[in-house]
Amino acid sequence: MTITPFSADDLERHLPELGALLHACVHDGASVGFVLPHGLDESEAFWRGKVLPTLRSGRLVLLVAREGDVIAGTVQLDYDTMPNQRHRADVRKLLIHPAWRRRGIARALMIELERHAQRLQRSLLTLDTRTGDHAEPLYTALGYRAVGVIPGYAQGPDEACLEAATFMYKSLEAADAQTTA
Template sequence: MIVSRLDGTQVADHVEALADLLVDTVDGGASVGFLAPLDRATALAWWQERAAGVAAGQLAVWVARDDGRTLGTVSLAFPDKPNSRHRAELVKLMVHREARGRGLGRRLLATAEEAAVGAGVTLLHLDTETDSPAEHLYTAVGWTRAGVIPDYAADPAGVLRPTTLYYKYVGAAAGSGVTALTR
């Protein structure tokens, strides 16, 4: 299994496989912002739009591939405001249904966390559907629950569900409350 970071051109080159992964993730019941059934054209368009953010440095995308198949992805979204450059949002952690339960989600999280530290980020945050398998993963790898927002987003079936917010300090300044802005 190879995990690699994509630049804007590479995102465009991988858009077909990433779209298939997104469709599989939604069809598998994961709440990642889309309703099921997700048509492939919508998934393709969504990933094509991400390429510009990657090229601009606002988004970092990693893919996990094995034997030529894209089995997972994770992204970091970087804020553009000067007072928030110490943090990033972990977004769209997706693992293909066939690859779940083998530690790929943990590996993708660790990759994103290490890259965040390398970029000078000391605080990560995310949101996920409450009581989802993803929530259990985040708790298991040291993310801290900040709170729950009721009826925040619809799951793939269209049912309003609560969302849990998480954060995690990373890097040498983890948890110190004192950070120098380096990005």
């Protein structure tokens, strides 16, 4: 498996595969902002309309995990922050294709994302995840701390109910201090 940052041109070249990845995740129940029914056209529109402009602006890192030529997962580091928040960034859309789960890809993507954050001099990472989701223990194991839960935060992918979200953070300075101690 290789993890590489994708440029805007890379995203455009791999738009169908990225769309298929998002589509598969949503159809597998991932709570990543979309509800069913969800078509491939919506998935590609997300990458084209939401990710591509921020990537082009130079304020987003898109990491892609590939096994050979197959895209197995992605994660985004959004560092398009206000002037008083240049020390932090947001983790967005950790997506692992259902066929590639339970192989350490999510962990590897998150570790590489943290390296990129440190290179960008970002010392605080924040994220949100569906409360009780399978990603929550991963984030905790990586040193992220829950700061709270907001009930009824977002509609579930099946639109059946409103789901809670857990908000988490990780101080990369604290992580550095632990690894050097």
